[in-house]
Amino acid sequence: MKNLLLTFLIIFSIKGTAQSADAKEDSLFLKKIYQTALLDGKSYAWLDHLSNQIGARLSGSMNAQRAVTWAEKELKEVGLDKVWLQSVMVPKWTRGITEFAYIETAPGITTNAPICALGGSVPTPIGGIKASVVEVKGLEDLRKLGTSNIEGKIVFYNRPMQADLINTFEAYGGCVDQRYAGAEEAAKFGAIGVIVRSMNLRKDDFPHAGSMSYGNLTDMEKIPAAAISTNGADLLSSMLTLNPKIKFLMNMNCRTWKDVESHNVIGEIKGSEFPDEYMVIGGHLDSWDLGDGSHDDGAGVVQSMEVLRLFKEIGYKPKRSIRVVLFMNEENGLRGGKKYAEIAKNKAENHVFALESDAGGFTPRGFSFDCSNTSFSKVQQWKPLFEPYLIHYFVQGGSGADIGPLKKDGIVLAGLRPDSQRYFDYHHAENDTFDAVSKRELELGAATMTSLVYLFDKYGIK
Structure with a gap:
C-alpha cells in the first residue's frame, strides 16, 4: 500500500513538474511574441498602405480589387507555403x-x-x-x-x-x-x-x-x-x-448593380505534424465607403496577416496548418465567409479552430469563445499567461461573422475583444480613418492573437 502511494506521489510530482516547465516555456514564448510585435511589427505599416494608398473598399469596387491584389502580394512576400485567391460573387452597390x-x-x-x-x-x-x-x-x-x-x-x-x-x-x-x-x-x-x-x-x-x-x-x-x-x-x-x-x-x-466577381485572399503555413488540421485567422478586407475602413476592418486584416508573419519571424513551425483568410463582403452580404465555409465543407477539410478580429484596432482585452465547456475550461487555464499583458477577458459567447459559417461540433471559434468604448464612434462612418488607430494598440492586438493561436496549436483542441 505504501509503495502504491509512493508511486502515485511520484507520478503527480512528475506531472506537476512538466506542467510547470510548460508554463515557463509558454510564458517566455509569449514574451517573445509581444517583443517582436512591438519592436519589429509590420501591422501598422500595412494598415497605412491599405488605408491611405487604397482607401475605402466597398464590395464590388475598384478599391476592393486593388486591396485583393495588394494583400496577395504582401502575403507572398512573407514567405508562406501557399497563397491563393478564392473566387466569390459579391453584390455591387454605389452611393x-x-x-x-x-x-x-x-x-x-x-x-x-x-x-x-x-x-x-x-x-x-x-x-x-x-x-x-x-x-x-x-x-x-x-x-x-x-x-x-x-x-x-x-x-x-x-x-x-x-x-x-x-x-x-x-x-x-x-x-x-x-x-x-x-x-x-x-x-x-x-x-x-x-x-x-x-x-x-x-x-x-x-x-x-x-x-x-x-x-x-x-x-x-x-x-x-x-x-x-x-x-x-x-x-x-x-x-x-x-x-x-x-x-x-x-x-x-445610390444604385444597385449586378453581382460581380471578387476574391477571398488566403495564405497558409503547412503544419509539421497535423497538416490536415486547419486553424484560421481572419478579418474582412471590404469596408464601407465613407472613411477608409481602418478600424472596420483594416485593423483585423493586418493583425491576421501579422500572426503568420510573426511565426515566420520568430521561427515557430506550427504543428497544424495555419491559414490567414481575408474575407470579402462581410459588410453587405457575408459572401466571402459563406464561400470559404462551403468550399471547406466540399473538400472535407478538418477545421479545428478559427479566430476573427473585427472589433477595431483598440487595446485588446481578451477573447470570446464559441465552443464546448470542455474547450473553454482549457482556455481558462491559459489566462494567467495573458495577465501580464492586461488581457483578462475570457468569456463564452460569439466569435465573428465571417468564421460563423464554419461552426460545427468540435471546432473552437474565437473573437478578439478589444476595448469597445470608442468603436462605435467610428463604425461605418467618415471618421473611420488611419489617424484614429493607435500603432501600439494595433500591435498589442496582433501579439495577443498570435499568442492564442500558438497555445491552441501547441496543445490542440479538446
Missing part, C-alpha cells in the same frame, strides 16, 4: 453623388441635416422626396400608429444605443434592427422613406452607414433609407416636438 437633406420649418426656411444612404437602399426620385415626418422609437411603434398615421410620410427611427450598457456591442445589437429592417416594415404601412438614427454613442455630425434589407418587397414597394447623425437626430426630434408639421427633404442617388 453616387453625395446625399443631401434638410429640415423645413416653413416655406423657404430650412436647416441642413447630415445623412448618408444605407447600403442597399434604392435612390430617391430625381430632386428627392419631401414629406412630413413621424418619429418612432422602434419597429413595434409602427403597428401602434397604423397606416393612417404613416402613409405618405417619412418614418424617423430615433431609438439610441443604450448608454448604460458597458458592452457597447450589446447596445448596438439592441437598436440595429431599426436600421436593417426599418425600411421594409415602414413600407408596409405606406411610408415613402425612412431616416434612422446612427448607431453611435457619441454626439457628432457623422452619419453612420450600414446594411439594410427590403425582405420580400418588390422593386415597386421599396423606399429610400438613410442614416442621420446623432446630432442631426436630436435636432430633428426637438424640432418635431416644437412643430409636428415640419417637413424633411432627402435626395439620394
Whole structure:
C-alpha cells in the first residue's frame, strides 16, 4: 500500500513538474511574441498602405480589387507555403453623388441635416422626396400608429444605443434592427422613406452607414433609407416636438448593380505534424465607403496577416496548418465567409479552430469563445499567461461573422475583444480613418492573437 502511494506521489510530482516547465516555456514564448510585435511589427505599416494608398473598399469596387491584389502580394512576400485567391460573387452597390437633406420649418426656411444612404437602399426620385415626418422609437411603434398615421410620410427611427450598457456591442445589437429592417416594415404601412438614427454613442455630425434589407418587397414597394447623425437626430426630434408639421427633404442617388466577381485572399503555413488540421485567422478586407475602413476592418486584416508573419519571424513551425483568410463582403452580404465555409465543407477539410478580429484596432482585452465547456475550461487555464499583458477577458459567447459559417461540433471559434468604448464612434462612418488607430494598440492586438493561436496549436483542441 505504501509503495502504491509512493508511486502515485511520484507520478503527480512528475506531472506537476512538466506542467510547470510548460508554463515557463509558454510564458517566455509569449514574451517573445509581444517583443517582436512591438519592436519589429509590420501591422501598422500595412494598415497605412491599405488605408491611405487604397482607401475605402466597398464590395464590388475598384478599391476592393486593388486591396485583393495588394494583400496577395504582401502575403507572398512573407514567405508562406501557399497563397491563393478564392473566387466569390459579391453584390455591387454605389452611393453616387453625395446625399443631401434638410429640415423645413416653413416655406423657404430650412436647416441642413447630415445623412448618408444605407447600403442597399434604392435612390430617391430625381430632386428627392419631401414629406412630413413621424418619429418612432422602434419597429413595434409602427403597428401602434397604423397606416393612417404613416402613409405618405417619412418614418424617423430615433431609438439610441443604450448608454448604460458597458458592452457597447450589446447596445448596438439592441437598436440595429431599426436600421436593417426599418425600411421594409415602414413600407408596409405606406411610408415613402425612412431616416434612422446612427448607431453611435457619441454626439457628432457623422452619419453612420450600414446594411439594410427590403425582405420580400418588390422593386415597386421599396423606399429610400438613410442614416442621420446623432446630432442631426436630436435636432430633428426637438424640432418635431416644437412643430409636428415640419417637413424633411432627402435626395439620394445610390444604385444597385449586378453581382460581380471578387476574391477571398488566403495564405497558409503547412503544419509539421497535423497538416490536415486547419486553424484560421481572419478579418474582412471590404469596408464601407465613407472613411477608409481602418478600424472596420483594416485593423483585423493586418493583425491576421501579422500572426503568420510573426511565426515566420520568430521561427515557430506550427504543428497544424495555419491559414490567414481575408474575407470579402462581410459588410453587405457575408459572401466571402459563406464561400470559404462551403468550399471547406466540399473538400472535407478538418477545421479545428478559427479566430476573427473585427472589433477595431483598440487595446485588446481578451477573447470570446464559441465552443464546448470542455474547450473553454482549457482556455481558462491559459489566462494567467495573458495577465501580464492586461488581457483578462475570457468569456463564452460569439466569435465573428465571417468564421460563423464554419461552426460545427468540435471546432473552437474565437473573437478578439478589444476595448469597445470608442468603436462605435467610428463604425461605418467618415471618421473611420488611419489617424484614429493607435500603432501600439494595433500591435498589442496582433501579439495577443498570435499568442492564442500558438497555445491552441501547441496543445490542440479538446
